[in-house]
Amino acid sequence: xxxxxLKNVTKIYPNGTKAVHETSLSISEGEFMVFVGPSGxxxxxxxxxxxxxxxxxxxxxxxxxxxINEVDPSERDVAMVFQNYALYPHMNVYNNLAYGLKNRxxxxxxxxxxxNDAAKLLQISDFLQRKPSMLSGGQRQRVAMGRAIVxxxxxxxxxxxxxxxxxxxxxxxxxxxxxxQQKVGVTSIFVTHDQVEAMTLADRLAVINNGIIxxxxxxxxxxxNPESLFVAGFIGSPxxxxxxxxxxxxxxxxxxxxxxxxxxxxxxxxxxxxxxEHLIESENGLINLKVELVEQLGSDNLVYGQIKNIKDFCYRxxxxxxxxxxxxxxxxxxxxxYYIFDKSTGKxxx
Amino acid sequence: xxxxxxxxxxxxxxxxxxxxxxxxxxxxxxSSTHENVxxxxxxxxxxxxxxxxxxYNEVLNEKGGWSEEVTAAKMFxxxxxxxxxxxxxxxxxxxxxxxxxxxxxxxxxxxxxxxIFITLLVPLEVRIFPxxxxxxxxxxxxxxxxxxxxxxxxxxxxxxxxxxYKTIPDELLESAKLDGANxxxxxxxxxxxxxxxxxxxxxxxxxxxxxxQYLWPLIMTTAEEYWTVVMGMKIIYTESYxxxxxxxxxxxxxxxxxxxxxxxxxxxFLQKWFIKGLIQTEK
Numbered sequence: 222x223x224x225x226x227l228k229n230v231t232k233i234y235p236n237g238t239k240a241v242h243e244t245s246l247s248i249s250e251g252e253f254m255v256f257v258g259p260s261g262x263x264x265x266x267x268x269x270x271x272x273x274x275x276x277x278x279x280x281x282x283x284x285x286x287x288x289i290n291e292v293d294p295s296e297r298d299v300a301m302v303f304q305n306y307a308l309y310p311h312m313n314v315y316n317n318l319a320y321g322l323k324n325r326x327x328x329x330x331x332x333x334x335x336x337n338d339a340a341k342l343l344q345i346s347d348f349l350q351r352k353p354s355m356l357s358g359g360q361r362q363r364v365a366m367g368r369a370i371v372x373x374x375x376x377x378x379x380x381x382x383x384x385x386x387x388x389x390x391x392x393x394x395x396x397x398x399x400x401x402q403q404k405v406g407v408t409s410i411f412v413t414h415d416q417v418e419a420m421t422l423a424d425r426l427a428v429i430n431n432g433i434i435x436x437x438x439x440x441x442x443x444x445x446n447p448e449s450l451f452v453a454g455f456i457g458s459p460x461x462x463x464x465x466x467x468x469x470x471x472x473x474x475x476x477x478x479x480x481x482x483x484x485x486x487x488x489x490x491x492x493x494x495x496x497x498e499h500l501i502e503s504e505n506g507l508i509n510l511k512v513e514l515v516e517q518l519g520s521d522n523l524v525y526g527q528i529k530n531i532k533d534f535c536y537r538x539x540x541x542x543x544x545x546x547x548x549x550x551x552x553x554x555x556x557x558x559y560y561i562f563d564k565s566t567g568k569x570x571x
Numbered sequence: 572x573x574x575x576x577x578x579x580x581x582x583x584x585x586x587x588x589x590x591x592x593x594x595x596x597x598x599x600x601x602s603s604t605h606e607n608v609x610x611x612x613x614x615x616x617x618x619x620x621x622x623x624x625x626x627y628n629e630v631l632n633e634k635g636g637w638s639e640e641v642t643a644a645k646m647f648x649x650x651x652x653x654x655x656x657x658x659x660x661x662x663x664x665x666x667x668x669x670x671x672x673x674x675x676x677x678x679x680x681x682x683x684x685x686x687i688f689i690t691l692l693v694p695l696e697v698r699i700f701p702x703x704x705x706x707x708x709x710x711x712x713x714x715x716x717x718x719x720x721x722x723x724x725x726x727x728x729x730x731x732x733x734x735x736y737k738t739i740p741d742e743l744l745e746s747a748k749l750d751g752a753n754x755x756x757x758x759x760x761x762x763x764x765x766x767x768x769x770x771x772x773x774x775x776x777x778x779x780x781x782x783x784q785y786l787w788p789l790i791m792t793t794a795e796e797y798w799t800v801v802m803g804m805k806i807i808y809t810e811s812y813x814x815x816x817x818x819x820x821x822x823x824x825x826x827x828x829x830x831x832x833x834x835x836x837x838x839x840f841l842q843k844w845f846i847k848g849l850i851q852t853e854k
Contacts, residue, residue, distance in 0.1 A: 272745075272749060273748075273749075274745050274748070274749075293748075294745075294748045294749050295748055295749065295750070295751040295752065295753065297749075299749060300749060301745070301746065301749050303742045303745070303746060304742075305740065305742060307740065307742035307743050307745065307746035309743070309746075309747075309761065310765065311761075311764040311765055320747075320750050320752075320760070321749075321750035321751055324750060324751030324752055324756065325751055368746075368750070372750075
């Protein structure tokens with residue numbers, strides 16, 4: 222049995238909203254699991270059920286071999302970092318860290334030892350006597366993590382902890398969280414709506430949509446092999462391009478080009494997905510892109526343009542290339558780097 | 572800096588306000604330092620006289636009342652105990668009931684809150700006979716318990732605490748829960764320290780409310796040792812002197828001045844928190 226086991230977990234709110242549908246998931250010890258999805262998809266609800274802050278309507282949650290459905294949050298031995306940190310405003314940093322330990326009846330010397338160790342690890346030793354209101358966003362973030370670490374819980378739960386930080390700090394903290402988790406080795410679940418955060422942090426990723434796990438796997442598996450239209454559109458930045466097409470007898474016909482010998486027996490209307498980074502310029506390419514806008518990122522350019530009636534088609538070109546508005550580019554798709562989805566169900570067919 | 576006409580008008584209004592507040596107190600104090608005879612013949616005074624120590628000494632130490640058993644000092648102590656008891660219990664009870672109303676999600680929380688709120692329309696004076704009946708049946712007349720107990724519920728304070736607790740983010744409770752806090756420790760470790768300015772403000776209001784109670788102690792106490800300052804003001808110097816003697820106006824003024832001191836002290840000590848509690852919340 223794995224460390225954390227969710228079996229057919231369902232959440233229905235009293236007003237009838239079904240937030241989580243019969244979700245099953247196993248997380249092994251020491252693993253960093255990320256739940257990613259758009260807002261309102263049920264990822265936070267799922268996390269809060271693990272924490273015990275939401276009742277479980279149906280299904281079982283097992284943590285470390287113990288059924289915890291009915292266990293009080295305070296007895297579950299889980300620690301959570303909240304989006305707004307939820308630091309205790311009237312306590313200084315030291316007491317913020319020590320509070321959970323005091324409630325567990327640990328003696329003063331041990332508490333001091335543990336708090337100081339955690340503070341050192343997070344480089345907040347200098348602020349131990351300060352109140353949270355006197356700290357910057359990044360420091361508060363560290364304190365919130367310190368409060369989780371100091372208790373040495375069975376599992377860390379992160380509920381979008383980086384979304385209140387500015388872009389630069391977010392990237393820095395992202396790195397620190399990952400390093401810290403590797404150092405401490407505690408099983409973690411991290412909830413985010415930011416797919417870059419999800420990709421960079423996760424050992425494994427669960428892409429959630431409408432209360433259902435659409436796909437579960439390592440970030441690179443999901444990137445390379447999205448199983449549904451939703452996952453394909455959600456993971457990857459900039460977003461995958463989608464084109465309407467028809468698939469008949471292993472031949473795909475889109476607006477003005479065809480691809481032959483497709484490895485699929487599906488016939489009918491489909492959606493073709495191509496990532497901007499899987500396009501290459503070549504003479505007599507399949508696609509003629511009329512450039513409308515170029516975003517220069519330095520390392521590469523994001524070129525947006527039009528193919529016939531399709532607008533905002535994106536192509537990622539090397540940064541040293543000079544492309545101007547009004548140019549027409551001839552593009553090819555890298556070999557087998559395209560995805561075909563059933564238009565009605567959104568399921569992958571190739 | 573140029574002074575605008577509007578500012579002058581504003582200051583004049585403020586100065587009039589200050590005079591209206593301060594003058595009566597000053598007249599009381601000035602008059603309390605004169606002899607009874609001179610007040611009787613010449614009216615109230617704006618200047619200080621020379622009888623300060625005599626009058627105040629007499630007020631504090633002379634025995635009064637029907638059987639001449641109680642001194643003003645004793646009445647101050649009684650009022651202080653009563654006000655302290657009422658204020659402390661009112662704050663504690665309303666903080667706890669607001670906690671229950673906000674954090675225990677039972678269906679009747681809102682109706683119960685409004686029921687409590689409606690009691691604002693039924694002050695003690697309206698329910699004074701039933702209250703007296705209950706207290707006397709319990710044998711609590713002529714006791715501090717009897718003076719305090721019927722006044723310890725407060726809809727106002729419950730309302731303020733409830734509104735304050737509602738502004739505390741849910742994450743704080745959730746985080747505390749994960750840190751192993753139970754219902755009681757969340758109240759003591761979080762809500763009480765977070766609302767301490769509020770508690771101070773409520774305490775002042777309730778202290779003054781308790782201190783200035785008149786009707787309830789008047790019908791509650793027959794034994795002079797439980798008399799309070801405000802009721803004593805009416806009784807102490809009239810009943811004990813019959814007709815022949817001069818009205819003891821100067822001593823009464825001295826008594827009034829002394830009676831103001833305890834609430835003023837409470838306000839002075841708690842005012843920093845009091846103002847904070849009214850204008851901001853520490854979050």
